[in-house]
Amino acid sequence: MDLVQPKTLQELLVALLARTSAAPAIELQRKMAAQKRHYSLPGIYKELNKLREQGVVLKQGKEFRLSLTWVLNLLEMADVMYESQVGNLTNHSLLPPPDTSYTFNFHTLPRLDDFWIHIIVLMTQASKSRYLYQWIPHPWFHLIQVDKTRPFQEAIKAGGGIVKSIIGGETSLDIESSQRTLPGSYEFFYAQGPFEGERQQYISVSGNYLMVIKLDLPTAQIIDGIYNSYASALAIPTSEITLLARMKIKGKVRISNSGRTAEKYLKKFRDYFGD
Numbered sequence: 001m002d003l004v005q006p007k008t009l010q011e012l013l014v015a016l017l018a019r020t021s022a023a024p025a026i027e028l029q030r031k032m033a034a035q036k037r038h039y040s041l042p043g044i045y046k047e048l049n050k051l052r053e054q055g056v057v058l059k060q061g062k063e064f065r066l067s068l069t070w071v072l073n074l075l076e077m078a079d080v081m082y083e084s085q086v087g088n089l090t091n092h093s094l095l096p097p098p099d100t101s102y103t104f105n106f107h108t109l110p111r112l113d114d115f116w117i118h119i120i121v122l123m124t125q126a127s128k129s130r131y132l133y134q135w136i137p138h139p140w141f142h143l144i145q146v147d148k149t150r151p152f153q154e155a156i157k158a159g160g161g162i163v164k165s166i167i168g169g170e171t172s173l174d175i176e177s178s179q180r181t182l183p184g185s186y187e188f189f190y191a192q193g194p195f196e197g198e199r200q201q202y203i204s205v206s207g208n209y210l211m212v213i214k215l216d217l218p219t220a221q222i223i224d225g226i227y228n229s230y231a232s233a234l235a236i237p238t239s240e241i242t243l244l245a246r247m248k249i250k251g252k253v254r255i256s257n258s259g260r261t262a263e264k265y266l267k268k269f270r271d272y273f274g275d
Contacts, residue, residue, distance in 0.1 A: 009039055009047045012032060013044070013051065016031050016032070017057065021065060022060065023063060023064060024062045024064070025041060025048060028044060028048075029044055055067055094122060094255075095126055097257060104253040105250070105251065106251040108245070108248065108249060109140065109141075109144055109251070112253070113141045113145050116204075121152070121155050121156065123204065123206045124163075124206055126207070126209065127206040127208065127209050128207065130160070130161065130162060131163075131164055131275065132156075132163045132204060132205070133164050133165075134164070134202070134203060134204045135198065135202065136166070137169065137198070137199050137200075137201075137202065137224075138168060138173075138223050138226075138227045139188075140226075140227075142176075142177050143226075144241060144244055149180050150182065153182035156186070157185035162184070162185065162186070163187070164187045164273055165188050166189050166195065166269075167188055167189065168195070168196065169190075173230055173231065173232060174227060175190065176233060189272075194268040200217060201213065205269065207262065209262065210265060211254070211255045211256075213251060215250070215251050219249045226240065226244070
């Protein structure tokens with residue numbers, strides 16, 4: 001069932017109900033018409049009844065809603081698929097072949113961070129390069145997924161790699177991140193670097209592999225605000241950390257495998273670090 005780009009009437013109905021708590025059939029028909037997808041009311045009822053028989057949809061009065069049991073089962077299956085397909089640190093199929101690129105979209109920071117961690121480990125394994133260079137406007141991942149920092153750095157160290165990161169801020173909260181670094185795996189640098197104008201982008205490059213993460217402007221501004229407002233992670237209200245972890249974002253990840261493209265970034269990093 002394709003809920004991102006629904007093609008059938010059933011897929012379209014589920015996609016619409018996923019974005020609303022409940023709606024009568026006539027309202028669903030209006031929403032579909034607004035998307036230039038026109039169906040008769042009897043046809044909509046027919047498909048809704050099929051979805052009820054499958055346990056996907058419930059009817060309460062005149063309104064239809066997704067079954068919570070079905071939603072929870074779907075989420076559980078999604079987590080299983082994510083761990084087996086994306087979370088597998090030996091799954092090099094996530095890296096593009098030479099002279100190609102892959103693009104992925106994410107809607108929460110924790111899920112984006114999970115993916116980012118895995119790709120960095122894969123990049124260091126596949127590139128065989130000693131260093132992986134990064135540009136990070138702010139290390140927000142230390143705020144929302146503290147428990148994953150150490151295992152990630154241990155994986156980098158076990159592979160013999162070193163990550164050199166230019167941090168785009170020099171606030172107390174930015175500098176605090178260096179205190180969570182595993183010696184021999186990660187190095188942070190705070191002097192102004194060549195990517196200062198790229199406040200929405202997070203750049204990672206190793207060998208021929210380049211990963212560029214772009215956050216939407218509102219998300220980048222919220223992160224900037226947190227780092228400019230608090231002196232330490234302990235000073236940030238729990239509610240604000242929770243909001244940061246749960247808010248909807250638009251995060252685009254582009255991974256490329258091109259020596260020519262990667263070299264443009266590598267030169268800037270090497271000049272900065274003197275490597």
